[in-house]
Structure formats: C-alpha cells, structure tokens
Amino acid sequence: MTSKPAILITGASSGIGAVYADRFAKRGHDLVLVARDGARLASLAERLRSETGVAVDVLQADLTAAADIARVEARLRDDSRIGVLVNNAGAAGHGGFLDQSPDQAADLINLNVTALTRLARAVAQRFVESGAGAIVNIGSVVGLAPEFSMATYGATKAFVLFLSQGLHLELGPKGVYVQAVLPSVTRTEIWERSGRDVDALPAVMETAELVDAALVGFDRRETVTIPPLPDSGQWDAFDAARQAMVPNFMQAHAAERYRAAA
Ligand SMILES: NC(=O)c1ccc[n+]([C@@H]2O[C@H](COP(=O)([O-])OP(=O)(O)OC[C@H]3O[C@@H](n4cnc5c(N)ncnc54)[C@H](OP(=O)(O)O)[C@@H]3O)[C@@H](O)[C@H]2O)c1
Numbered sequence: 075m076t077s078k079p080a081i082l083i084t085g086a087s088s089g090i091g092a093v094y095a096d097r098f099a100k101r102g103h104d105l106v107l108v109a110r111d112g113a114r115l116a117s118l119a120e121r122l123r124s125e126t127g128v129a130v131d132v133l134q135a136d137l138t139a140a141a142d143i144a145r146v147e148a149r150l151r152d153d154s155r156i157g158v159l160v161n162n163a164g165a166a167g168h169g170g171f172l173d174q175s176p177d178q179a180a181d182l183i184n185l186n187v188t189a190l191t192r193l194a195r196a197v198a199q200r201f202v203e204s205g206a207g208a209i210v211n212i213g214s215v216v217g218l219a220p221e222f223s224m225a226t227y228g229a230t231k232a233f234v235l236f237l238s239q240g241l242h243l244e245l246g247p248k249g250v251y252v253q254a255v256l257p258s259v260t261r262t263e264i265w266e267r268s269g270r271d272v273d274a275l276p277a278v279m280e281t282a283e284l285v286d287a288a289l290v291g292f293d294r295r296e297t298v299t300i301p302p303l304p305d306s307g308q309w310d311a312f313d314a315a316r317q318a319m320v321p322n323f324m325q326a327h328a329a330e331r332y333r334a335a336a
Pocket residue numbers: 084085086087088089090091108109110111112114135136137138162163164165166185212213214215256257258259260261262263264265267
C-alpha cells in the first residue's frame with residue numbers, strides 16, 4: 075500500500091478519464107475506476123496493475139441510476155484512502171435543443187450535473203473533516219460559449235464551472251483543492267456517441283496532451299484550467315470583469331434604464 079491518496083475517477087473506461095487513470099497510476103496512486111462498461115474497466119485495471127504495480131478497483135456503475143450512484147457515493151464517503159475525486163463522466167447529447175427530447179435533455183443534466191454534484195457532495199464532508207483532498211471537475215469551453223450551438227450541454231458545463239468556483243470559495247479555506255478543467259475539442263468517443271464527426275472540426279487535441287496539461291494546472295493548484303487557451307490573460311480579464319460587477323448587484327432601486335417613464 076502506498077502513502078499517496080487513492081484517486082476515484084468517473085468515466086474511466088475511455089477518453090479523458092482513461093488517460094487520467096494512466097497518469098495517476100504512473101504517479102503511484104491506487105485507483106478506483108467508475109463507468110458502465112465493466113469489461114473495459116477491467117482490462118484497463120489489469121494493464122495499469124501490471125505496468126505500475128498500483129492497486130486498481132473497478133466500480134461498475136451507471137451514474138444516472140439511483141442504486142448505482144448510491145454505491146459510488148458510499149465508497150467516496152467511507153473509503154478514507156480516497157483523497158482525490160476526478161468527476162469526469164459526461165456526455166454531449168445529439169444535435170441542438172429541439173433535436174433532443176425532454177427526456178434526453180433531462181438525462182444529460184442527470185449525468186453531467188446531478189451525478190457530478192452528488193459525488194462532490196458525498197466526498198466533500200470527509201475531505202473537510204480531514205482538512206485535505208481534491209475535487210477535479212471536468213467542464214468544457216462550451217460552458218463559456220453559447221455560440222457553439224450546444225445549449226443544454228453547454229449549460230451543464232457552465233454549471234460545472236460555477237459549482238467548482240463556488241466550492242473553491244467554500245471548501246478551499248478548509249483545505250480542499252477544487253479544480254475545473256475546461257477542455258475544447260479532444261479526440262474521444264464523445265463525438266461519435268453524440269453523432270458528430272470530430273475530424274470535421276478545425277482543431278482537435280489528443281487526450282494525452284489535454285490530460286498532461288490539465289495535470290500541470292492541478293500541480294499548480296489552479297482553480298480554472300483551460301488547456302487550449304493560449305493567453306491566460308484573457309481568462310483573467312473575463313473573470314475580473316465579472317468580479318467588477320459583483321459589488322454593483324446590491325441595490326435598493328432598479329437601474330435608471332428600467333425606471334418607468336413618469
Ligand atoms: N472530448 C471532448 O472534446 C471534450 C471537450 C470538453 C469536455 N469534455 C468532457 O470530458 C469528459 C470525458 O469525456 P470524453 O471526451 O473522454 O468522452 P468519452 O470517451 O465518451 O468518455 C465518457 C466517459 O463517461 C462514461 N459514462 C458515460 N455515461 C455514463 C453513465 N451514465 N454512468 C457512468 N459513466 C458514464 C463513459 O463510460 P461508459 O460508457 O463505460 O459508461 C466514458 O468512460 C466529459 O465530461 C466531457 O463532457 C470532452
């Protein structure tokens with residue numbers, strides 16, 4: 075057994091989550107891998123055990139199924155070896171808002187928002203009590219760009235960013251590190267799963283490059299990591315503009331432009 079914390083990674087059966095698993099195993103962390111496809115998780119676990127010698131547990135779970143997510147929440151609450159949660163499982167959904175049925179939109183929110191929040195909540199209490207731990211939430215640049223025509227998906231990812239910033243403010247002073255990672259287009263199965271052709275897009279990042287960059291941000295304890303953004307000053311300016319508004323929200327009267335003409 076290592077003295078390093080174990081890492082629970084959701085959506086570890088493919089794409090970004092599988093690379094996180096590889097990288098944390100190579101850093102010597104034991105792992106708990108979560109996804110629906112048990113066979114893929116088992117074969118990844120076997121490879122990582124033999125290549126790195128770490129202990130890897132597989133937790134087959136559909137995070138949109140109540141009984142399954144309850145098992146993952148219990149593991150996060152009760153297993154004190156787990157010191158990092160990588161909240162990565164997610165889906166993009168097909169087409170635009172009108173292409174998705176109400177049930178499909180709700181399913182997307184259930185996975186990308188409800189499950190992610192429940193898992194963060196499940197682990198946060200223990201992390202705060204021990205004064206340590208990290209929660210990594212995988213958002214998306216789409217959460218900053220309604221122009222990308224993925225309204226429901228983008229809204230779920232805007233939620234992930236906001237939740238991460240809120241948790242950073244609330245849990246950071248209690249010793250818990252929270253990171254939001256905002257990838258842009260990355261070559262994973264999410265594209266074919268949502269009926270899109272990734273090769274039709276102008277620039278595609280490989281998963282290894284994305285995760286290695288995200289881990290640079292993790293090691294620096296960044297709150298928001300946007301691997302593809304060349305100029306971090308643009309994010310800083312955006313966030314500064316938002317913060318400049320905050321003191322102006324508390325007003326007893328509507329702004330002049332909304333006052334009804336006498
Ligand atoms: N690829 C991109 O361009 C991109 C860009 C921005 C953000 N992201 C975000 O990156 C994260 C990882 O996605 P990816 O790109 O690596 O796609 P991916 O290869 O499709 O991986 C998604 C993972 O989530 C798991 N998953 C899906 N539904 C699940 C459910 N109901 N319960 C449990 N696990 C479930 C999948 O495994 P099973 O099918 O085995 O359950 C898989 O391991 C997502 O949050 C995504 O929104 C991706």
